[in-house]
Amino acid sequence: MAKAKQKQTSALAQNKKARHDYSILKTYEAGMVLTGTEIKSVRASRINLKDGYVQIRNGEAILMNIHISEYLEGNQFNHDPLRNRKLLLHKKQIAELAEQTQNKGITIVPLKVYLKHGFAKVLIGVAKGKHEYDKRETIKRRDQEREIAKAVKRYR
Template sequence: MKKSQNKTKPLAQNRKASHDYTIEDTIEVGMVLQGTEIKSIRRGSANLKDSFARIYKDEMYVYNMHIAPYEEGNRYNHDPLRNRKLLLHRKEINKLRGHIEQPGNALIPLKLYIKNGVCKMLLGIASGKKKYDKREDLKKKQMKRDIDRALKEQYR
């Protein structure tokens, strides 16, 4: 008998990422957090919108990720928009460096969740979409929705 997977719902999600980017690959990374940040994340007070990851001095950081200050925190509360270090092995950083050095590619945070008591982030290697690609995706989504609606009505 297999163990059940520890599946939890994401505490923060970047919904706009799949609309603005084509996600080519994903990687799970850990984060270095201060004391009150994890409490705020567990409350669901994190925002991944407009955030991105970048390599700086052979270390990976996430920028523009907003974690709201913890209300019950004291004077040692954290800065909401500080750059947070991501935990990866050197080989993984070098592999990602090769991907993001190609023009048009970026590292975009997709989800933030707790796994086995530790905060994890799902990073996506993404390439930007053009405006006509976005329109095409919306058309496909609408067509699929219409087909599903018609099939549902047919089998009622």
């Protein structure tokens, strides 16, 4: 019996600022509708998720404010770097997202982009904004956990 190969899905782009500014409540994996030059730029990791967000319009999830650099070998048919991109989700998932974003302070942010079986996928998270004191507490807790891990490692 041959074992199925486990492909590692390494992130092409990550939104580290999102986990700092928001507490992630739930995550979804979505496909992206991309043009030919866009997917080539994504494969080259020329994508920036920093200020991106997702909006639900007319029963569709739209990824907004994501910068995918123009493909270097592209010609006059190159894409617009900041165009809105449609996300591929099930209707049930889109309905859940639309319902959750009706609450005050809830937004949908992209967390990372990766390739899965040759297709570009984006991990989006339903997020609630953190206050400044929440951010400090998170940093403090992380530092304490690091110190505990150091101490445990030292005594092993």
